[in-house]
Amino acid sequence: MVANQPTSASDPATLETALARKVKRLTSASGQLTVPCIPSLLDHYMEQFDRLLKALGQNFTPEEMQSLRQLVQRKLKEGYDTSPHSRLLFKYEPPDPTQGLTNGLKLTVVNEVLSMEKKYQRWLKSRKGPLFGSHPDAKLMDVVKFFDNPKTAPILDVGAGVGRNTLALARRGHPVDAVELTPEFAQIIAREAKAEQLPVRVIQSNILNPALQLPHNSYQLAVVAEVISHFRNNEDVRSLLLRMCEIVRPGGLLLLSTFLAAPGYEPDRRVRELAQVQWSYLMTRSEFNSVMAGLPLQILSDESVYEYERTHLPPEAWPPTGWFEHWSQGRDVFPIPKPPISLRWILCRNN
Incomplete structure (x- = not known):
């Protein structure tokens, strides 16, 4: 037996997972979803955000989603109370552009307030x-x-x-x-x-x-x-x-x-x-x-x-x-x- 010979994985599932991981590393996603600040639509908005994140291959923990929900709820109320014309901006981008989607997404939730005038x-x-x-x-x-x-x-x-x-x-x-x-x-x-x-x-x-x-x-x-x-x-x-x-x-x-x-x-x-x-x-x-x-x-x-x-x-x-x-x-x-x-x-x- 020859020592130190390189080994290779031939299991198709293993290869498929590795390939998908590499493609994910080379894939980047950034964007913004804008919705009106309507506090009573919190559940609807969270469903939208959850579907978007899952479509991008992101699986946040229940604790992380609850934290996001609390932030969105607070921002919706702040925006609506300030002006009914306020918009909530849900932004997402890679924390490190060189790492693609392998390191998750950086999420930002802010309000855009617009008065009637x-x-x-x-x-x-x-x-x-x-x-x-x-x-x-x-x-x-x-x-x-x-x-x-x-x-x-x-x-x-x-x-x-x-x-x-x-x-x-x-x-x-x-x-x-x-x-x-x-x-x-x-x-x-x-x-x-x-x-x-x-x-x-x-x-x-x-x-x-x-x-x-x-x-x-x-x-x-x-x-x-x-x-x-x-x-x-x-x-x-x-x-x-x-x-x-x-x-x-x-x-x-x-x-x-x-x-x-x-x-x-x-x-x-x-x-x-x-x-x-x-x-x-x-x-x-x-x-x-x-x-x-x-x-x-x-x-x-x-x-x-x-x-x-x-x-x-x-x-x-x-x-x-x-x-x-x-x-x-x-x-x-x-x-x-x-x-x-x-x-x-x-x-x-x-x-």
Whole structure:
């Protein structure tokens, strides 16, 4: 027998395992999975992450997955509490690029926080055409037809955007105060109003800001269109309505739009959180009645925004934007033909 002769493994399974190990060493993977910060979808997200990691040949221990779950749970809550437009970034890469996948993956979980103002600023840079439509809301213009003398019927436009309602009302002769949160939008309104010498005062502020001073019993009409859809809780809706009661004249009107659930439908936590992410803050009828309780507001009409605007806007103005039809029908939350939520026009008299 010759000493020190090299030995070789001829077992096919052993060779296959060795080959797979070598290929894994030569294989690298890095990437990012981005999801909205919706805390109630924690289980769903963890299933996604687990499938992704296993597809890359990574088998984390139960303890490691539990640690990852706790981190993801904390980041989802932090992001959602800060802004409903926050995103969770799940990043993965080899700890050592030269070792491929043999040394596992380095995981990073961080939040990308985006405020409503920042999102709208992006709209200005990335979107073409009128951001919210080229015509004023048909419901609003029908309501103001009942005012005999526009000059004596001042109006407050809350969340005025780039001024499609504000400017149309001012051209009709109404003195208009426009409250707008996004600075760039407020500047657009001010510039247009100045160019046309319209009776418009632009106020760059959050309507819920306690420091915002608005004249009491002053406005014949307050319009709050596509604003409550950005809210985060019913207490803020109540605060808004209380302020409107203070500043609208007795006998004056409040026109607002808000998403309401269909009778008998009770949205769960997932739906409510997704609705906020999709700018569709949602209340049930019972919740809306509670928000209105004790206020001197008499509801005069309650109508579908989608149906009213589709019926009364001129043909060239429909749809107002590429997103309006889906959004106003609740299909940004439920992408089905007949969602159990919708945007409603609520017209009230301040008694």
